[in-house]
Amino acid sequence: MISSQMLKGTLEGCILGIISRKETYGYEISEQLGSYGFGKITEGTIYPILLRLEKNGMITATYRQSDMGPKRKYYSLTAEGMEEFHHFVSGYNELSNAVSCLLQDTLGGERYEKK
Amino acid sequence: MKRNEKELRRENNLLEKQLSKENQAILTDIVVYLKSFDISEYRVEIVRQDITNMILEGERRNLRTEDVIGPDYKAFCDSIVSELPPLTRKEKVWNMVNSVLLEFLVLLPIWALTSFSSAWKVEHSLPEFPVYAGSLLSLFFIAALAQGIVWYITKTSFEKEEPFHGNWWKQWLSLTAILLICFLPSFVFRQVLFYVHFGYVILLLLLLFAAYRLSELLHK
Incomplete structure (x- = not known):
């Protein structure tokens, strides 16, 4: 299970990534995150992030009728949002490489000591 | 903006009726708690619309509200509040003036x-009305108490107490005691500060009403 602290820094970028592919809504974002292995992330966790992204001009929101009955708020990415997503991707890749190298060395070291 | 706010509130009231009774109660707690913060009424209505639709869609999927927004409603509200712009100084002053005017219109x-x-x-001074020192004190105490009660109710909307159990009695006894203290000056301090003509009382009431309406119009 991914800890909430670890999720905190990456969830915003991941949500931008999901919205960058197509216009989508809260429940679908939560389902997609779940399907990628993020675990159960409720709409209640996503909604404040969406509010922040909207406030910062990264996404826009429009209400439309849904097939389920109630209206749905659909979110789409703005040009600033796309730029932010690219920043996130490069930042995350750097972090991921750094962590991978560190873990490889650390775990490699442990294996060496065990031998 | 005010007209949009009223329209949105009316739409939200209709939307809320589509929720189950249990979820209506949860939504009320959420909205009441959100209103305890320095956020504009319009923004609260926008968030209310989003949350209502969220819960409503959850109901259609047979999901409980805690499955939709998480088990900690207070934490959910706090995270929303941190993303909403707080009221400007001008808006805060307007809100305060408006609520004070409304209180005095009632009192x-x-x-x-x-x-x-x-x-x-x-x-035996008709048409002159006596203004007692104690009555003025009581009026100000009651106005302050009303503000305090609203603050307490909104801040504790998620704390459930069963009537006639636990702290419920203590709360009501404290409230009764505070009310008595508020009214006490009007019985103790019976000195007449001055007399005011009945016509001026009516005029003051009309002026307060006009000021209240004006402050509402200016907010549009």
């Missing part, structure tokens, strides 16, 4: 009725 007629009774039966 002044009550004072006028009690003062009329004193002018008729005790002071």
